[in-house]
Amino acid sequence: MLAACTDSEIQFFSSASLLTHKDVEPSSSCSLGRYGTVKDFKWLHHASAAYIVLSNGGLLCHGSLGKDLKDVIENVDAVDCCKDGNHIAVARENKLTILSSDFKETCCMSLSFQLWSNESDSEGTTIKVDSIGWVRDDSIVIGCVRLNEESNEEGYLVQVIRSEGNTFFDSPSKPVVYTYVDFFHGIMDDVLPSGVGPNLLLGYLHRWDLMVASNRKSIDEHIALLKWSFTPDDKKNCNIS
Incomplete structure (x- = not known):
């Protein structure tokens, strides 16, 4: 199902119907209605056809084929969700919360942007999470933008x-x-309107432990690579390429 x-x-379409029919009608559909437009959509379980959808106003809803959407969390x-769909990562009020598939909190951590917020040009700005990518069982990638006094996005x-x-659940340490x-490099802030993200596009190549990343606002550097590796003392590391 797509x-x-x-x-x-x-709108939901059968994969087979898209291959065999030129003008295909959706098998079913639903709408956010007054809650706004769709900002992001994630399948949880393809077998049960369960999914989550995030509105541009920050409302997270849960649904499945043939059933109405249910409000879950605001703001x-x-x-994003892990590969098997059993856990969901939510960024809210500069905190990263991990939820079970029935939306019960399993862990929570504050997000720190000190390296960015300490820059001299950061006065009067706020930092907001633009996207989440749960790329590995042990790794979550966060993309953030800085909002100036006019609520326009700056940098990434x-x-x-x-x-x-x-x-994320079998380690006692932070x-x-x-x-x-x-x-x-080459982020052009006004190439897209503010708030239309997520702008960070991610793919992970498990065979090579390599993340391929792109940003819809980058006009020069279209692809960036991040390598997951182990240092000689068996400590985990992430190296940018």
């Missing part, structure tokens, strides 16, 4: 939050955070 989002509408900046910061264990202030 989902296509346009404005506030979500959400970004969302990337953080990798990596657990010392195999997942995760390690890698911050990349200039992960993308």
Whole structure:
């Protein structure tokens, strides 16, 4: 099953019908209605056809095929889920919260942007999470923008939050955070309107432990690479290429 989002509408199509019919009608659809337009959409379980959808106003909803959308959380900046769909990562009020598939909190951590916020030109600005990518069982990537006094986006910061264990749930120690202030060069802030993200596009090549990243606002450097590796003392590391 495939989902296509346009404005506030979500339409669902059978993969087979798209291959065999030129003018195909959606098998079902739903709408955010008065809650705004679709900012992001994620499948949770393809088998049960469950999904989550985030509105541009920050409302996170949960749904499944043939059923109405249910409001879950307000004031959400970004969302993603792990590969098996059993846990959901939510950025809200500069905190990263991990939820179970039934939306119960399992852990929460504050996000720190000190390296960025200490810059001399940061007065009168706020930092907001633009996107989340749960690229590995032990690693979540956060993309952030800085909002000036006119609420226009400036710059782009990337953080990798990596657990010392195999997942976010089997390590008693705090995760390690890698911050990349200039992960993308050539960011043009006004190439897209503010608030239309997520602007960070991610793919992960498990065979090579390599993340391929792109940013919709980058006009010079279209692809950036991040390598997951182990140092000689068996400590985890992330290296930008």
